[in-house]
Amino acid sequence: MGKVTAVAERTIEAPADKVRALVADYAETRPKLLTEHYRDYEVTEGGVGAGTKARWKLQATSKRVRDVAATVTEPSEGTLVETDANSSMVTTWTVREVPDGSLVRIETTWDGAGGIGGFFEKTFAPGGLKRIYEGVLGKLAEAV
Secondary structure (H helix, E strand, O other): OOEEEEEEEEEEOOOHHHHHHHHHEOOOHHHHHOOOOEEEEEEEEOOEOOOOEEEEEEEOOOOOEEEEEEEEEEEEOOEEEEEEOOOOOEEEEEEEEEOOEEEEEEEEEEEOOOHHHHHHHHHHHHHHHHHHHHHHHHHHHHHO
8 A cells, every 4th residue: 555646737827816815715616616526515614724624525436436524724825735534635735826827736645555456546546636636727727
């Protein structure tokens, strides 16, 4: 069993402060950014930035559904960390200023399965999750 990591990033033509505010808004903006892979999204506590708690189901494949119960922390400006209470999954959103606007990066890590199942998970899951995140980042770019 090893760590599995999925990463997606996109440059968005908008000031970092504006993009950070949208990314941190779990109550109003986040539901609008989610693709069809997300179901039953709800904020259970807070709603903006650190201290927010939210739940959703992530349907990565037709057979693979994760029940996520995320707690949000903000270890530094421009970084939000969503820690899932139901698994080892941790998703980090980073927004930083770049010459063309803002670079938004989503990185998710989790403890992969062992054996042959773990091999396939490590081989295919990062690409699938990256495609899901690219859809979310596309909606974020439209929302700005």
